[in-house]
Every structure is written in structure tokens, then in C-alpha cells.
Amino acid sequence: MWTGPGTPTGGSYPPGSPVRPPRPADRGGVRPGSGLIDRGADATGPLVEPDWWAYGSTDHPDHPQTGRPDPHGFGRQHPSGPLPPMPTGIWDRMAQGSAGSGDDPTVATPRVGGRPGDAAPDDLPDAHPASWEEETGALDVIGANVDEESPRRRGLRRSRRTGPAVEHPATVALPEQQPEAQQDHDRHEDLFPGEDELAGETDGPLTDDEIPVAPYDPRTDRARRRRRRRPFAVLLALLVLGAIVAGIVLGGQRLLGLLDPTAQDYSGAGTGSVDIRVNSGDTLSDIARTLDEADVVASTGPFVSAAKDNPDATGIQPGVYTLRLQMSGASALDLLLDPASRQVSRVTLREGLTVVQVLARLAGDTGTPLEELQAAAGDPAAIGLPPYADGKLEGFLFPATYDFEPGDTAVDMLSAMVARAEQAFDGLGVPEAERLTWITKASIVQAEAAGAEDMAKVARVLENRLADGMPLQLDTTVNYANGKGGITTTAADRANPSEYNTYVHTGLPPGAISNPGEDALRAVLAPAEGDWRFFVVVDPDTGDTRFAATKAEHDRNVLLFRQWLAENPEG
Structure with missing residues (x-):
């Protein structure tokens, strides 16, 4: 119902009337801001308005159509009446379409797409949900043909609000007044539906209490698939990274070998077995070249570097070593320093x-x-x-x-x-001209002395007897002549005419009777001071040796020796 200052008190326009409410300019006078000039009173003079004019139409049974015909089909108009109404628009067509349909009068409602929470104007009656066609002026609506029956409609989610459902399948509910935080939360969930909703897990049959939200976002499924593929992707990335590192290492070694052939090196302890001879006087570089030629090491550089860092490398002995093929320089050095590797x-x-x-x-x-x-x-x-x-x-x-x-x-x-x-x-430092005599004396000292402490005295006895021209009468020389061993001789042994028999021949034998050591050689060079001409080992078990300057003293010592022989018949 619309009531204005241009209608009689209590006047009304029935629903569906084609006449719009008159504008302020229609009621005479100049409308403020209209741009029209008031040229004074009408020349024809004032006219009395007929009663039917207040109704604006011929719908009233008491006022049949009179006056001039309206070119627009709205009945008769007064010659000085207001301008004819504007051509019909969408709102007029909506009014015509709802006349006689039995529906409630069409009223203005907030536009679709307004922000949730916007309040309706205070001068409007309670809003009624309108169809998409009505809200858009009967324009085609994109998505109006979406299958409403599917329980998993994309972009739709169950509203948290409950209320009566309406029969029209394309209507939407007006947003309720909610706190701003709740509205933000609802918008967030509308744009990002939960997994249970995406999976079709609903609380019951869908109703029309739904609102269209953002279209279904396939990125959610892709994210889930990415989570399932993540362990495999990490494993694949690690394998690729390992291959890259191995390639860098191998490539670096190959490049280093190309730039410096002497820096090539094998890795590990090698395989197989190969014999390597280190000659006396070989330097570390000589040994490295020998190893390189036998393919024990890849080049000389790594072996020489490892040997320089190890002080024990200078102690490598000549000999044959059991090594392996294609060893690193450091591993080859370790085996050369291991006594178990040397074949001797x-x-x-x-x-x-x-x-x-x-x-x-x-x-x-x-x-x-x-x-x-x-x-x-x-x-x-x-x-x-x-x-x-x-x-x-x-x-x-x-x-x-x-x-x-x-x-x-x-x-x-x-x-x-x-x-x-x-x-x-x-x-x-003994001159060669004297060496044979010196070695011979040393061999006798080595054979006769029971220990190193007696060698210098034995050497003095030899010098004293030789100086006196006495025969040496040494059992060791007789046994050597007879090819025997032991500490005693027999009469037959002493009868051997060999030049080595010092019982028969005076002076030294023609050569050494044994291979003396360094102690005996030194004892001959520096004999002890004394006048001894005789000596005898009285106890071979302990090496007790008695020295004497006279024959009588020597005989007493010989008795001690014979006593030992009696006690040890097997000698």
C-alpha cells in the first residue's frame, strides 16, 4: 500500500494497479531542482478535478472512463493533467506478473550478494525470499541449472542456521545478524570446506537452507595426494642428491687425475695378491715407482705424501712384500710397514x-x-x-x-x-795386511773364552805365549783340525799333523777356526794387562775360568777341571 500527499485521505491503489504513485511534480507547482520555469497561472483557469481523477484509473465501478483517452491505455486524462507515466520497466512487469496469482505483494528486498549481516531498510516490511529470476530482473542466471538433487553439490555446504525450508529450489536465505568474528569464520569455512563435507559426510538430507559458496577447489585433493606421496618424494630426493654427490666426487677425482697424473689414487685396501721387491738403497720415490709399475698404486704422489707424513716409512727394509693390486697409497704404506707382509x-x-x-x-x-x-x-x-x-x-x-x-x-x-x-x-779400522792374523786370533778367543769378560784375558795369554815362542796347545784348534767339537781332546786327536794342530805346530794356525763376533775382534785389539800364560775352564756349566802365570798353578786348576769331568762323565 502506498499513501502520499497527492491522494485523498484514505485513498488507495489496489494491488496490481498499472498506475504508479504520482510524482511531486504531478501535483502542480515547480518541483525543487527540476529545472522547470513557473510561467504563472494557467490561461484556461482552474479546473475542478472530477472524482474519478483521484483514483487514476477506471477500475472503480462508480466512475466510468471519461475525458480524453490516454494514449497509453490508462483511461481518460484531464487536458492539464500530469504527464503520462513512464514506460513500464522490470518492476511494472513483476507487478503485472504477480497480479491475480494469489502471491503476496512484491516488496523490495536487499540485493543478492550483499554482505552477510547488512540490515534491511527500516521502512521495508519483512523480506520474502525471491527467485533468482525475480532478483535479477528475469535475466539468465549462471549456474541456475545446477543439479539440486545431488548430496555433494560443489560450492554448497550445510548452513549452521536452521529454519523453515521454502519450496522454491533456487531461493536463498537472508543472512542473519551475526557478530563479525562469526561471519569471518563462516566465510572461511565456506571457502575452505572440511574433508568430511568433501567426502559427502553430512548430518542428514540436504535442505534449501543452503547458500552458494566458492566453487569446489581441487587443490584440497591435490594437497592430500601430495601428503601421501611425500615420503616417496623425500626418498627420491635423497637418492638424487646421493647420485649428484657421487658424481661430483668421481668427476673431481677424474679431473684431478687429468690435471695431475701423479695425484691419482685408488680407494680401499685393494684386491688380489702381488709380490713387490724393495731393493737395498731404494728411496721412497723408488719404492713408489715400483708400486706404480706393478699397479699396486694408481700413481706415485699419494704414496710419497703418506710416507712423508709417517716417520716410520724411513725404516722400510729391503725384501719381498706381499701387497694387493689397486690399493690406496696409504694402504700400501701400511702393508710395507707390517712385518707380516714381508716374505723372508x-x-x-x-x-x-x-x-x-x-x-x-x-x-x-x-x-x-x-x-x-x-x-x-x-x-x-x-x-x-x-x-x-x-x-x-x-x-x-x-x-x-x-x-x-x-x-x-x-x-x-x-x-x-x-x-x-x-x-x-x-x-x-784394522789394516787389510793385518786382518787375516787379527781374525785368526779373534776366532781362537771366541772359541776358548767362556764369556765376553774373559776374552781380553784370553787374548793376553795368546800374546804372551806367542811372545815367548811357546806352542799355544789349544784343544779348540785340535778339534777343528779333526772336525770335532767339544772341550776335550784325545791323544790321537793331538797327534793329527794338521797345520791347525797347535800341539804340534807353534804359532798361529793358517786361518781362523770359527767366525768371531765383534766382542772377540775388539778383545784382540785391546788385550788385558797380565802375565798369564795358562788358563782352563774348571766348570763349563758356570764358565768359571782360571788364569795362571806358572805351570804349577795351572796344574792345580786342571785338577779342578778333571774333578768336574768326573762328576759329569758325559761332558
């Missing part, structure tokens, strides 16, 4: 052994046939025997510990011993 036959020769005894020891410890050793001993030139030895090998096989490698021959072994003896002789 170690032979220890004690002082006082004869040549016969030395050859037997070598054959047993190295596996070299005794015949080969005897043949080598009979070739003084082959084994490097010096000329002043007069071809006599006795005394020149220096007592020491020797390491013989696989492949060493009998000549190699004996040559090493002779060379070691010459080294000791040179160290003591």
Missing part, C-alpha cells in the same frame, strides 16, 4: 760357528740345498771373498741375523755374510 727366511748365526755349521743352518732355515751352499762356498770370487783371506772362507761369515727373500740363491746368501763381515772389519 730369517736366519740367526751366533758367534763362534764354523763354516760347516753355518752352511747346515742356512740349508735348514731357507730350504736351500746344502750342495748349492757348499758349491758357493768353494767359489771365493763369486761370493766376494777378499784377496787377503787367501781363499779361506772361515772367519768371514759374520755372525748376525739375516733375512733372505724368496729367490735368493746360495751365492746371494754367502755374499751377504761376507759383505757384512767386511763392514765390521772396516768399522774397527
